[in-house]
Amino acid sequence: MSISQKIKASISQSSMIRKMFEEGAILKKKFGADKVYDFSLGNPNVEPPENFKKELIMLAQEIISNKHGYMPNAGYAETRQVIAAKINKMHGLKLNGDHVIMSCGAGGALNVIFKALLDPQDEVIVPVPFFMEYAAYVDNYGGVLRKVKTQNDFSLDVTAIASAVNGKTKAVLINSPNNPTGKVYSEQSIADLARMLDKKSKEIKKTIYLVSDEPYSEIVYDNVTVPNIFSVYSNSIIAYSYSKTLSLPGERIGYIAVNPEIEEAAELLNALILCTRISGFVNAPALMQRIVARLQDVTVDVDVYKRKRDLLCAGLTKAGYKFEKPQGAFYLFPQSPIPDDAAFVQMLLKRNILVVPGSGFGSPGYFRIAFCVDDATIGNSLDGFAEAIKECR
């Protein structure tokens, strides 16, 4: 018996999302893919934009010296500059290329950020429910995830966050649009959070960083806008991924953006670059870095997701489910009709519907539906959803 004791213990509690994903693969073999309604994973079925495909073909054909070689660990200067310019244009800020470090998706970005920030026992505050991988990302560097409640509609509870701050607090981690709720935090709540963090940082005489995980920032509905944290809080860092915006989660491309006003910016940037290298990422994939530089104004068609959202919301409302209508991302987080969400997930599973229990996101009594699937999958699943809730009455 020789593998890491810690990892051995983690294997058994491994991701519920991935477990459902694998369960789904088995069911699909047994019943046929069209008879299984797999809402388990945020793996967009929407194809990347046509422009992405065109650029990929063009780039494949282009003759560029050392096209697939190493570049500085932070990424190509050109890509970093283009991204900084876009952020500046959108939010009236003053980043330059140095404030952007290319990453292997948002998962890579968050690991690099936490490795750079955390000493053992440092605490990271996260509003519940939250993307469950955060627990591992923080634990990887000896940190402790401190979970705080949100309001009933999943909006930020700044008072609850304030109460959780203590001498060990290193960062607050937010995710808006949120996975699993689809909630977009309002400008007012972000401003309140910023004010509170400024005050608390002074109180505990330590910088509290605000880390914002924003892979869904461009997938929002009904004219909702995602407030930019850089404008309201200096000590802030954004983790971004093109996984959802361009529908290429398997390619592992994203970035870290650091607020130019952050304390000791140069040292933090050096730390992030060092951590990118020594964690074994070395750099974000070269070809994808070149492509995203050319696609800063391109996104998947958000209306497609809106249609899916509306179809699902209408069907679930009719069946009697209770939920907050998502303002962004492609997740719906309804209340489980019975308190035991894991049991209800099994009731759906009997109908070949795969969803993930809310307990996996820190919120028992709910479940998550990832609706980045075919319209037909949504439409054909609605009878099953209706039957399952009927069975609970």
Added chain:
Amino acid sequence: MSISQKIKASISQSSMIRKMFEEGAILKKKFGADKVYDFSLGNPNVEPPENFKKELIMLAQEIISNKHGYMPNAGYAETRQVIAAKINKMHGLKLNGDHVIMSCGAGGALNVIFKALLDPQDEVIVPVPFFMEYAAYVDNYGGVLRKVKTQNDFSLDVTAIASAVNGKTKAVLINSPNNPTGKVYSEQSIADLARMLDKKSKEIKKTIYLVSDEPYSEIVYDNVTVPNIFSVYSNSIIAYSYSKTLSLPGERIGYIAVNPEIEEAAELLNALILCTRISGFVNAPALMQRIVARLQDVTVDVDVYKRKRDLLCAGLTKAGYKFEKPQGAFYLFPQSPIPDDAAFVQMLLKRNILVVPGSGFGSPGYFRIAFCVDDATIGNSLDGFAEAIKECR
């Protein structure tokens, strides 16, 4: 002051290789690229094989559903099977796809392996000189790198390794062909090592893993062959990268191969997959996984590197340098003409020649030349090399 104390301390001792790489960029701006002889980084100037370019264009054009989406964290089943089949064919083994986990290069592979294996204070034995990033990779998981000497010709000193084994030993890490020496460990020495590790594992009543970092296994000269560790030692794991074989280090694609005979294989494989996910790699880049599956029998033209090696060896011999002729990889590790290798590196730098001090690899008194550069760079640097050694007399 709020970033991680540990990372803060590491920044100042950051990679000498990367420092020279960045120094090189500055010199090139100042003097022109053709007046700077940059041997600092293992960043191949040799282009990827034509077949790679063809496959990339074809794949870019192909219509495949969910081409850039998530796949299982371990990678595409097809890619993993093709790699297992190749290993089996080369070495008469019995891997299946499950024994292969796709990784973000060898750097990613080694981090995942050490995260899966190491508990705090576990020791990893490495023969000196060694690729300096190993120290960070082991330290990332609380492990301790225990350095042991090699023979004068850089071949394995199995007795020295045996003496270093103790109750905390978790693994021995080898790298053949070696960075920085170009040494290929002989079949005999690998067999001796395996026998010793079997014996010591019994003595300390713990599995000692043999981890072999093999990004250069296909870049060998003069009909040298690299012995396969799976054939002689059950508890063995290989980290492989296509960075050098296909000249695409910036694309971050490689794999972990696990000996089918390893103890508790299923648990270790699960641990490696879990660690791939929670470290933020999630999976190796999708497009590159598809490409390498199609290029298992393709490598860069090794004769090109042989020519560079011979050109460099002839020039340095003539100038009076002492070194072991590399049997593989594209590094040469000569003795510094003066004991202070850092000082000698500065003497070369005055002549616009960039190399890396041996102290960075655990071997003061030597320096590393990465000869994966233009023939002209080698040719034009030889006068500078000759002058520098003359200055030492």
